[in-house]
Amino acid sequence: MIEISASKVVQVIFQAREGRVAEAELSAFIENLNDDEQAHLTAIAWVGRGSFDAEDYAEALMTARTEKTTPTADYLMGMPHLAENLEAGLDALGVDVDAEEEDLL
Template identity: 80%
Template sequence: MIEISPSKVVQVIFLSREGPVGAAQLHAFIDGLNEDEQAHLTAIAWVGRGAFEPEDYAEALATAFAEATTPTADYLTGMPHLAENLESGLEALGVDVTGEEEDLL
């Protein structure tokens, strides 16, 4: 189903919370992900903000691939509440990231 490691999503969450201080690092991190991982990251954020229901994840993923007209890093870093959307998306999809969060603290 989800083809991006939870630890990578958690890294994006932490970097996005750093605001302007982590902006360049966040952009570089997302740019460093492969196309599949970027699409999955986008789909998780969309589920988290309510644009798609968790059971429609496959549709969200297909839309992320089809509508990738701007660089994913630009799109996601411009998304208001990115960290919250990703957290909500992971939770809605039943992905437990407790261990990954502890590793980054």
């Protein structure tokens, strides 16, 4: 189902929480993900903010792939509450965010 490692999503969450301090690093990290990973990252954020239900993840993913009009890093970094959306999205999709965060620390 999810084709981006949870550790990569958690890395984005950490960097998004840093705000302007990690802005360049976050942008570079997202830009270095492949197209599929970027689409999954966007879909996870959409699930987390309630634009799609977890059961509609495949639809969110397809929408992320077909309706992309701006660079993913720009789009996601402009999203209010990105870190919270990604965390909520992972949780809704059944990924244990706390365990992933512990592994990263």
